[in-house]
Amino acid sequence: MTFANYMELCKMRIGVIIALTAIIGYMAVAETVEAVTLVALSLAMLLGSASSSVFNHLYERDLDARMTRTRGRPMVTASPADCRRVLAFALALLVAGVGLAGVALNWLVAAHLFLGAFVYAIVYTVWLKRRTWWNIVVGGAAGSFAVLAGAAAVDPGVWSLPLLMAVTLFLWTPSHFWALALLLRDDYRAAGVPMLPAVTSARRSAEAILINSVLLVASTLLPWMLGELGAVYGVISLLFGAWFLLGTVALLRAPEDRTLARRTFFGSMVYLMGVFLAVLLDKHLPMMWT
Structure with missing residues (x-):
């Protein structure tokens, strides 16, 4: 080695x-x-x-x-x-x-x-x-x-916003990896790994990705709706969420299309980066102006 x-x-x-x-x-x-x-x-x-x-x-x-x-x-x-x-x-x-x-x-x-x-x-x-x-x-x-862990490094007693963000990350993972598994389902089947797209049809997998993604986008709006973050975060995360959901709907319409599966996989990363950017702008842009 x-x-x-x-x-x-x-x-x-x-x-x-x-x-x-x-x-x-x-x-x-x-x-x-x-x-x-x-x-x-x-x-x-x-x-x-x-x-x-x-x-x-x-x-x-x-x-x-x-x-x-x-x-x-x-x-x-x-x-x-x-x-x-x-x-x-x-x-x-x-x-x-x-x-x-x-x-x-x-x-x-x-x-x-x-x-x-x-x-x-x-x-x-x-x-x-x-x-x-x-x-x-x-x-x-x-x-x-x-x-x-990142939030606890600031204050171990602060939980509300970090927990909401943790829920978002939890829900993001299936949409991201199921899209990848759609691309690699033959490999997973050959290896005997029961990733969702390897054990069901491409359409069922695309349905699961869409349902999970709706829950994901809804979860990203909770910090705004509960007052943990402001309108800057809410608007940006909503725009990115709508864009990402359009991609998952397109995949559902053509679940065998590898290009759309790849686009959903990479789109999920862009979406998460957009949500992260929204957090940073909402929390720290007002501080830069004061």
């Missing part, structure tokens, strides 16, 4: 997304921004995300060998000695991430980090992924802990 192999196992792009999600949680409740806190938060989340990603590679090496998209991953041909070293590496990353969060920030941040890693590595990867199409629905909770 080379250094490049270990970096690939860490899935740093996912780690960056998790760290940015935590930063959004931080910015959503912070009145002032402390650079040192943001650096510690980002590094801790990167370590925690890398830990669960490394474990995922290790545990799923047999599945990866059966899927065209993943059969070139490092763990597919790893030796037993490599597997032991990789497991130790994953545990070291988790200890480092939790320890950094607890010492540099607070232990509630550390708890959220640990729970996020646990849900992804154990609940999703080990318990659910091979057993039920509900895998990604329940596993979506893993990303929700990132925004809770």
Whole structure:
């Protein structure tokens, strides 16, 4: 195993997304921004995300060998000695991430980090992924802990807005990954992984994506309706939500269209970035004007 192999196992792009999600949680409740806190938060989340990603590679090496998209991953041909070293590496990353969060920030941040890693590595990867199409629905909770960790880094006693944002992240995950699974359903079927599009028709999958996306967009409006965020957030999130829902309706009309599935997959990322941008503008743009 080379250094490049270990970096690939860490899935740093996912780690960056998790760290940015935590930063959004931080910015959503912070009145002032402390650079040192943001650096510690980002590094801790990167370590925690890398830990669960490394474990995922290790545990799923047999599945990866059966899927065209993943059969070139490092763990597919790893030796037993490599597997032991990789497991130790994953545990070291988790200890480092939790320890950094607890010492540099607070232990509630550390708890959220640990729970996020646990849900992804154990609940999703080990318990659910091979057993039920509900895998990604329940596993979506893993990303929700990132925004809770970010908010807890500011004030462990602030819960209302972070919880609403966590619900949004929880509901975003199925729409995002079911769209991807529509593109890869033959691979998932070959590997015996019961992702929803692999166990039902494309139309049923598109229906599920649309229904879930309606719930998702509704959840993004709750912070505005409950007075946690203002009109800037409400208008921007509503516009992005309407745009995203139009895409899911188009997919429902042509569920076998791979271009539309790909567009929904990437559109979900644009939508989430739009909601995050709305949070930042609503919370911090007025401060810049005063």
